Amino acid sequence: MLDIELIRNDPERVREALRKRNDDPALVDEVYALDVQRREMLQKVETLRAERNRVSKEIGRMQDKDARQARIAEMRELGEQLAASEEKLREIEAAFAEKQMWLPNLPHESTPLGPDESANVVVRYWGERRDFAAEGFEPIPHWDLGPELDILDFERGVKLSGSRFYILKGAGARLQRAVIFWMLDVQTRQNGYTEVYLPFVVKREMLVGAGQLPKFENNLYHDVEDDLWLLPTAEVAITNLHRDEILTADQLPLNYVAYTPCFRREKMSAGRDVRGIKRGHQFDKVEMYKFTTPETSFSELEAMVKNAEGLLQMLEIPYRVVELCTGDISFGAAKGFDLEVWAPGQDAWLEVSSCSNVTDFQARRANIRYRPEPGAKPQFVHTLNGSGLAMPRLLIAIMENYQQADGSIVVPEVLRPWMGGIDVIRR
RNA sequence: GGAGAGGUAGCAUAGUCCGGUCUAAUGCGCGCGCCUGGAGAGCGCGUGAGCCGAAAGGCUCCAUGGGUUCAAAUCCCAUCCUCUCCGCCA
Numbered sequence: 001m002l003d004i005e006l007i008r009n010d011p012e013r014v015r016e017a018l019r020k021r022n023d024d025p026a027l028v029d030e031v032y033a034l035d036v037q038r039r040e041m042l043q044k045v046e047t048l049r050a051e052r053n054r055v056s057k058e059i060g061r062m063q064d065k066d067a068r069q070a071r072i073a074e075m076r077e078l079g080e081q082l083a084a085s086e087e088k089l090r091e092i093e094a095a096f097a098e099k100q101m102w103l104p105n106l107p108h109e110s111t112p113l114g115p116d117e118s119a120n121v122v123v124r125y126w127g128e129r130r131d132f133a134a135e136g137f138e139p140i141p142h143w144d145l146g147p148e149l150d151i152l153d154f155e156r157g158v159k160l161s162g163s164r165f166y167i168l169k170g171a172g173a174r175l176q177r178a179v180i181f182w183m184l185d186v187q188t189r190q191n192g193y194t195e196v197y198l199p200f201v202v203k204r205e206m207l208v209g210a211g212q213l214p215k216f217e218n219n220l221y222h223d224v225e226d227d228l229w230l231l232p233t234a235e236v237a238i239t240n241l242h243r244d245e246i247l248t249a250d251q252l253p254l255n256y257v258a259y260t261p262c263f264r265r266e267k268m269s270a271g272r273d274v275r276g277i278k279r280g281h282q283f284d285k286v287e288m289y290k291f292t293t294p295e296t297s298f299s300e301l302e303a304m305v306k307n308a309e310g311l312l313q314m315l316e317i318p319y320r321v322v323e324l325c326t327g328d329i330s331f332g333a334a335k336g337f338d339l340e341v342w343a344p345g346q347d348a349w350l351e352v353s354s355c356s357n358v359t360d361f362q363a364r365r366a367n368i369r370y371r372p373e374p375g376a377k378p379q380f381v382h383t384l385n386g387s388g389l390a391m392p393r394l395l396i397a398i399m400e401n402y403q404q405a406d407g408s409i410v411v412p413e414v415l416r417p418w419m420g421g422i423d424v425i426r427r
Numbered sequence: 428g429g430a431g432a433g434g435u436a437g438c439a440u441a442g443u444c445c446g447g448u449c450u451a452a453u454g455c456g457c458g459c460g461c462c463u464g465g466a467g468a469g470c471g472c473g474u475g476a477g478c479c480g481a482a483a484g485g486c487u488c489c490a491u492g493g494g495u496u497c498a499a500a501u502c503c504c505a506u507c508c509u510c511u512c513c514g515c516c517a
Contacts, residue, residue: 043479045486046480076496374457375457
């Protein structure tokens with residue numbers, strides 16, 4: 001959500017932000033017009049309410065029966081007028097609130113300008129890509145490696161739940177568990193995050209607060225009976241942890257890390273990434289999240305990216321860091337970086353992390369504030385989220401980067417304490 | 428799931444029976460000041476959030492949503508949540 005003052009005072013700046021995102025700037029004017037209507041009607045309603053309040057108190061003190069009855073009759077009439085105006089105000093406010101929820105965050109000035117992902121900027125590469133030619137074999141993709149090793153089962157996943165579901169088996173399931181446990185340990189012990197275990201379903205308002213609703217409704221799984229929604233990312237739950245709270249400055253920054261499964265319908269991506277486990281309806285993720293002051297959010301974003309990079313460095317998997325352009329940053333983000341790992345079996349870069357500074361966008365929606373100092377007026381916090389890291393893709397990268405000529409997979413050194421003695425996954 | 432009790436501004440409580448200076452009180456906490464060599468204690472003052480308005484000022488919020496009424500923390504209905512007991516259960 002944007003500050004309505006900004007739309008009132010500098011609508012052109014907001015229109016420009018939408019253009020940079022490749023969105024239609026007309027939305028700004030619709031919101032603006034509704035705001036004007038809303039304030040007009042609000043003043044009308046409040047004037048009537050003030051009158052009613054004043055006279056009602058008077059009636060309470062009146063002794064003269066007839067005069068009292070006359071006043072009551074007057075107020076009865078005023079009450080009807082008021083009810084009609086209130087009804088109109090409710091309608092306008094609902095329309096205003098809904099429209100406003102479709103406005104994305106303003107991109108930060110440092111975010112590169114561009115219409116889509118082709119304008120993203122690779123800011124650095126890390127690690128040497130393995131020279132398979134020199135080793136004398138062709139790397140194969142995980143969708144061949146996995147079934148061959150009997151650690152990945154596509155058919156039975158589809159049997160249970162339909163397309164885009166799969167089964168991890170034996171050392172494959174264990175490897176995923178090892179990666180998750182290891183990442184949580186690094187995040188909590190070395191990077192200063194507090195682990196939280198969260199509900200995997202949340203109420204509708206939480207999705208609105210985090211920015212997934214109303215715009216991305218078609219990507220979410222939803223239990224109609226109880227109006228509970230499956231998390232598309234832990235970010236949704238963590239954002240709302242401090243909903244409607246006023247934090248103190250010395251509590252910030254708050255750093256959270258959570259492991260959750262994530263559920264996405266992916267209807268928009270039908271036909272994309274159909275091979276393998278890169279894009280499924282269910283995946284596991286360890287998510288980093290920060291609540292910060294406005295002054296520190298951009299430096300905290302850098303720190304968060306470094307935290308995610310550290311994991312890949314310890315795993316010794318080559319990756320690159322991509323600075324997202326205005327047309328590719330997420331709906332709520334002002335600035336964002338993706339981490340992409342090298343997947344030699346497919347000769348492709350896979351996104352395993354996206355780190356965003358959402359500034360006060362979610363904080364406004366979820367009403368998360370802090371008091372800069374005792375007695376000061378509450379202000380919105382800044383929030384940041386980033387994967388640290390996302391599962392099946394990291395698993396893909398491990399499988400494909402650590403594969404050997406005989407089709408076995410070496411377990412990365414750092415994961416071995418969780419692998420129960422398995423150093424090499426072989427048939 | 429059943430029975431009972433409850434949800435009031437950071438926390439704890441009063442107010443609800445019987446609608447009207449409740450414009451929501453009190454204690455704790457917190458902030459500022461006095462006092463002190465310094466701190467504590469003590470004393471004094473202050474202290475919810477949001478919205479509209481150029482300002483004066485006004486409006487909203489007593490779990491949530493409806494309703495009754497000139498007027499609702501207070502009365503009525505529904506829902507949610509918490510606690511106690513019972514039942515069931517991993």
